Amino acid sequence: xxxxxxxxxxxxxxxxxxxxxxxxxxxxxxxxxxxxxxxxxxxxxxxxxxxxxxxxxxxxxxxxxxxxxxxxxxxxxxxxxxxxxxxxxxxxxxxxxxxxxxxxxxxxxxxxxxxxxxxxxxxxxxxxxxxxxxxxxxxxxxxxxxxxxxxxxxxxxxxxxxxxxxxxxxxxxxxxxxxxxxxxxxxxxxxxxxxxxxxxxxxxxxxxxxxxxxxxxxxxxxxxxxxxxxxxxxxxxxxxxxxxxxxxxxxxxxxxxxxxxxxxxxxxxxxxxxxxxxxxxxxxxxxxxxxxxxxxxxxxxxxxxxxxxxxxxxxxxxxxxxxxxxxxxxxxxxxxxxxxxxxxxxxxxxxxxxxxxxxxxxxxxxxxxxxxxxxxxxxxxxxxxxxxxxxxxxxxxxxxxxxxxxxxxxxxxxxxxxxxxxxxxxxxxxxxxxxxxxxxxxxxxxxxxxxxxxxxxxxxxxxxxxxxxxxxxxxxxxxxxx
Numbered sequence: 001x002x003x004x005x006x007x008x009x010x011x012x013x014x015x016x017x018x019x020x021x022x023x024x025x026x027x028x029x030x031x032x033x034x035x036x037x038x039x040x041x042x043x044x045x046x047x048x049x050x051x052x053x054x055x056x057x058x059x060x061x062x063x064x065x066x067x068x069x070x071x072x073x074x075x076x077x078x079x080x081x082x083x084x085x086x087x088x089x090x091x092x093x094x095x096x097x098x099x100x101x102x103x104x105x106x107x108x109x110x111x112x113x114x115x116x117x118x119x120x121x122x123x124x125x126x127x128x129x130x131x132x133x134x135x136x137x138x139x140x141x142x143x144x145x146x147x148x149x150x151x152x153x154x155x156x157x158x159x160x161x162x163x164x165x166x167x168x169x170x171x172x173x174x175x176x177x178x179x180x181x182x183x184x185x186x187x188x189x190x191x192x193x194x195x196x197x198x199x200x201x202x203x204x205x206x207x208x209x210x211x212x213x214x215x216x217x218x219x220x221x222x223x224x225x226x227x228x229x230x231x232x233x234x235x236x237x238x239x240x241x242x243x244x245x246x247x248x249x250x251x252x253x254x255x256x257x258x259x260x261x262x263x264x265x266x267x268x269x270x271x272x273x274x275x276x277x278x279x280x281x282x283x284x285x286x287x288x289x290x291x292x293x294x295x296x297x298x299x300x301x302x303x304x305x306x307x308x309x310x311x312x313x314x315x316x317x318x319x320x321x322x323x324x325x326x327x328x329x330x331x332x333x334x335x336x337x338x339x340x341x342x343x344x345x346x347x348x349x350x351x352x353x354x355x356x357x358x359x360x361x362x363x364x365x366x367x368x369x370x371x372x373x374x375x376x377x378x379x380x381x382x383x384x385x386x387x388x389x390x391x392x393x394x395x396x397x398x399x400x401x402x403x404x405x406x407x408x409x410x411x412x413x414x415x416x417x418x419x420x421x422x423x424x425x426x427x428x429x430x431x432x433x434x435x436x437x438x439x440x441x442x443x444x445x446x447x448x449x450x451x452x453x454x455x456x457x458x459x460x461x462x463x464x465x466x467x468x469x470x471x472x473x474x475x476x477x478x479x480x481x482x
Contacts, residue, residue, distance in 0.1 A: 004332060008286055027286070030215075117143035120290060120326050123348070132266055133346055136318035141292065144327035150244040152278075152362075155293050155325060155341060157333040160282060162242040168331060169238070173284050176236040177260050177352055181206065187231040192224050193268065212264035213350045227263040239356055241280065245336075250361040250407075252398035260354045263287075267347040271304065271314040275391040276367045277357040279337040283329055287351025294324040296340030296366070301373045304342055308374070308381035314344045339363045340370050359395040361404045361411075367392045368414030372421035382434060389438045392418075396442060400449035408455040408467055415442070415475060416459040422477040432478075439477040446471050 002011040005020060008027050012020045022044075030041070120143070127133035147156050160168045181187070189196045189205040196202045209226035236258050241251070273296075283289055292314070294300050303320035307313040321342070328348070329335050337343060339359075359367075371392060374385050396414070399407050422439075425432045450467035457464050457474075464470040 004330070117141070117326065120328055124290065124326075124346075127346065133268065134270075134312055134315045136292075136314045137321075138326075140318075140322055141324045141326040144291075144293070144325040150242055150336060151338075152245060152248060153338055154295075155291075155327070155335060155337050157327070157329070158242055158280070158336055160332070160334050162244070163239055163280060163282075163334055165238065165240075168282065168284070170284055170331070173233075173236065173260070173352065173354055176233045177231060177262065179235070180231050180233055180260070181210075181228065181262075184232075188229045190227045190229060193270065209262055209264070213262045213352070215350070225264050225267045227261065227267050229261045229263075231260040231262065233258040233260055233354070239280065239282075239354070241278070241356075241358060245278070249363075250399070250402070250404040252359045252361065252395045252402070256356040256358055258354055258356055260352055262352055263347045264350045265347050269345045270312065271317070271342050271344045273304075273340060273342055273370070273388075274337065274357055275388050276339045276363065276370050277359045277391060277395075278339055278363065279355055279357050280334050281329070281337065281353055281355035282334040283331050284352040284354060285331065286349050287347070287353060288328060288330045288349040289353065290326065290328050290346045290348055291335065292324060292326055292344045293337065294321045294342040296342070296370060297322070298373070300342060301340070301370060305374050305377045308377035308384070310380075339366050359391065359398075361399045361402075361407055364392075364395060364399060364410055364414040365417075367395065368417035372417045375418070375421040375425065378425060378435075386434065386438070389435070393438055393441045393445070397445040397449075400445050403449075408450065408453065409458050412455075412467075412471075412475070413458055415471070419475050419477050435477060443472070 002013055004011055005017065005025055008025050010020070010025070121138050121141070124133055124138060128135055144155060144157070150156055150158055150162075185202075189202045189209065191201075191205055196205050205226045206228060209228045212223075212226055234257065237255065239258050240246075240256060271292075271294075294304075300321050300323075303317040304313065307316045310316065327335070367388075371385070371388055374381075374388065378385050392414075396411055399411060422432070422435055425435075446468045450471070451469075452465075453467045454463065454465050455467055456462070457470060460470075460474060
């Protein structure tokens with residue numbers, strides 16, 4: 001049976017793990033912190049742990065009755081408190097040989113105890129107690145279930161080979177990230193989640209971010225967390241949506257820009273939406289992240305939009321969010337996030353996250369629905385909503401150009417949803433006037449690709465013989481035409 005090395009993403013036979021970490025692991029010369037506080041070479045970690053009483057004392061094992069992970073020295077007390085009948089029965093004592101060779105089955109929908117909901121929730125609670133994770137409601141979260149087939153409407157984990165067409169090219173990705181950081185400045189440098197603007201601060205932040213991401217930095221460290229976000233990897237283009245998605249959707253583009261984030265353990269990204277597009281995200285090397293995900297229902301989107309322009313959005317609206325999921329990802333899988341899903345992330349092991357965003361004709365109607373809710377708070381977050389409008393207008397243009405079946409009806413539905421929401425904004429507000437530019441961008445696409453075209457208008461329940469003229473006369477974003 002093959003297992004993933006604790007230090008690198010390589011899969012090796014369980015019987016060869018010690019030899020791999022001692023002689024062949026790519027991180028065998030890196031330092032790793034032990035629970036005793038000592039920094040140990042990767043090649044000597046297993047040997048050190050066997051002798052380190054502090055590690056043995058804190059090592060967790062699965063309860064033979066319920067499967068919950070418990071510190072080894074507390075197992076007897078756990079059984080007596082949680083399972084008194086089992087604690088008094090023969091063969092159920094922690095030192096009894098009867099149950100030691102029969103590990104508990106993994107929880108439904110999970111990949112073993114290490115990824116079970118109780119374990120992840122307990123990890124988040126510990127991070128909250130130490131002030132590393134913001135306070136939030138965790139009762140409305142379920143473990144993200146595993147699925148055999150990729151789902152386009154709910155987050156799911158995908159085998160990386162389906163998106164790369166081969167094994168993940170870890171070395172190639174790392175090289176592309178370093179070259180992109182050196183070649184341009186088209187990325188954001190953050191300190192504890194706040195963007196740095198001064199050139200001197202950004203240069204220092206880049207150095208610190210690289211050091212923290214490549215060193216055994218722990219999530220419990222009190223040092224400021226530096227990260228580099230949205231690094232464009234223009235020369236890397238092998239990551240694509242899996243065939244199961246491409247065969248069911250009419251994508252708005254054939255090429256996808258890969259971007260990367262470099263973050264240390266302990267880095268947190270607050271609740272956000274990836275501009276109403278599909279997203280594929282994969283950690284590289286030894287990096288791991290915990291994700292909190294919430295579906296884009298009307299109630300969830302309204303609760304999220306009400307905190308537009310504010311900090312700590314997860315803390316402020318988590319009590320109102322429903323039907324969320326929690327999952328931890330590592331290099332062995334890719335997380336697919338459908339359009340509009342709210343998500344927050346926490347890095348548990350330092351490293352690189354890469355991903356792509358993509359849109360499709362089938363997502364345009366949802367884009368219109370989502371924007372119609374967010375536009376109610378345009379004044380509070382005009383920059384973020386304008387970015388969403390830019391993505392929508394570009395996707396609309398691509399879909400009009402490609403002329404997919406029934407594309408006009410779908411695009412009209414999305415356009416009208418935005419139109420109704422814009423008209424509710426006060427005509428004298430500055431935000432209302434900023435929207436004129438995006439309407440003109442959209443009308444240009446309508447004029448180029450739909451003049452003299454005939455189609456059915458679902459908003460008016462009638463057939464029209466010139467789509468562009470119909471939009472111009474009946475579905476302007478402003479009643480008075482600005």
